[in-house]
């Protein structure tokens with residue numbers, strides 16, 4: 001716990017920076033989406049920052065680091081606070097450093113984007129697209145999530161069907177970081193060294209800039225497909241997922257009754273499994289043919305460009321957004337995340353459905 005004197009000394013030293021001390025806002029800046037978990041909700045209920053600082057540049061960040069180091073006050077980083085596991089909740093109080101003011105795209109060139117850590121992912125795409133590029137990977141929270149938060153606390157999402165996770169070699173080319181020392185050092189880490197900060201929640205360095213490898217920007221088509229049988233939908237996804245000639249951005253299966261629970265009941269008849277697809281427009285015919293081959297039907301198509309960055313994109317029902325929509329209706333459920341190895345995922349899917357049917 002932080003003593004009153006420690007906090008007062010810190011506040012007086014940083015008084016010319018943007019500080020938040022109002023109890024309501026301290027509470028808000030100490031939370032993320034850990035309320036998805038009944039266990040974390042209980043464990044984190046009384047964890048709160050004593051002070052929130054929003055630095056505007058690296059010089060201010062260095063001052064915050066040095067002051068926290070000198071006064072032995074814990075420092076927790078925050079992007080947009082969309083993490084699911086209390087990653088930006090200060091377990092021992094102290095300072096939460098909000099990175100949202102470091103939000104500049106430094107440059108986009110030759111398929112690479114260099115951005116400040118607090119840049120929202122949607123804004124990187126907005127600047128990259130006119131140049132013919134786009135982000136390879138986005139969490140479904142891309143409208144809010146920051147570059148630093150995604151790299152330090154996220155995993156993958158839209159685009160992972162082609163590019164894997166954000167920590168896979170080649171997706172992030174380098175990071176600029178500051179060490180948490182009396183005199184913070186500036187580190188430029190490239191390639192494998194940059195991975196030391198991947199998924200490290202800010203505990204081994206504060207990222208100020210990230211360099212992302214980009215993907216060529218396609219004209220994308222969103223399609224909501226429905227299947228009478230879960231396993232046929234899984235087999236369709238396996239075939240489409242492996243079809244290297246089909247350019248893909250999203251492929252998500254929602255077993256019955258999930259579509260009824262996550263806001264897709266108008267488009268997906270009860271009893272049917274849904275598949276959310278985003279494919280490049282020239283790949284759409286192949287997608288439709290495969291869908292028919294596996295007994296599926298098209299419930300909805302829309303141009304991705306028309307709905308990107310809005311609540312109408314199918315992205316809003318994929319990844320952990322499925323859970324979010326279900327929680328809005330029923331706070332009594334919870335969820336498990338499971339990873340299946342690619343050579344046994346179809347077999348494991350059939351066992352999952354048998355197991356849940358037996359309950």
Ligand SMILES: Cc1cc2nc3c(=O)[nH]c(=O)nc-3n(C[C@H](O)[C@H](O)[C@H](O)COP(=O)(O)OP(=O)(O)OC[C@H]3O[C@@H](n4cnc5c(N)ncnc54)[C@H](O)[C@@H]3O)c2cc1C
Nearest residue numbers: 079080081082083140146148149150153154155157202207
């Ligand atoms: C509905 C919903 C759907 C989601 N879908 C996905 C998904 O598809 N894929 C996915 O990967 N995640 C998903 N998430 C989790 C989360 O939204 C993402 O991981 C997102 O990228 C986090 O970004 P953020 O800016 O909100 O980070 P925060 O939650 O603010 O921070 C995440 C972690 O990074 C650390 N951090 C933040 N900035 C820095 C920095 N500059 N330097 C060092 N450490 C830093 C924080 O301390 C924290 O530990 C989802 C969450 C929700 C609620």
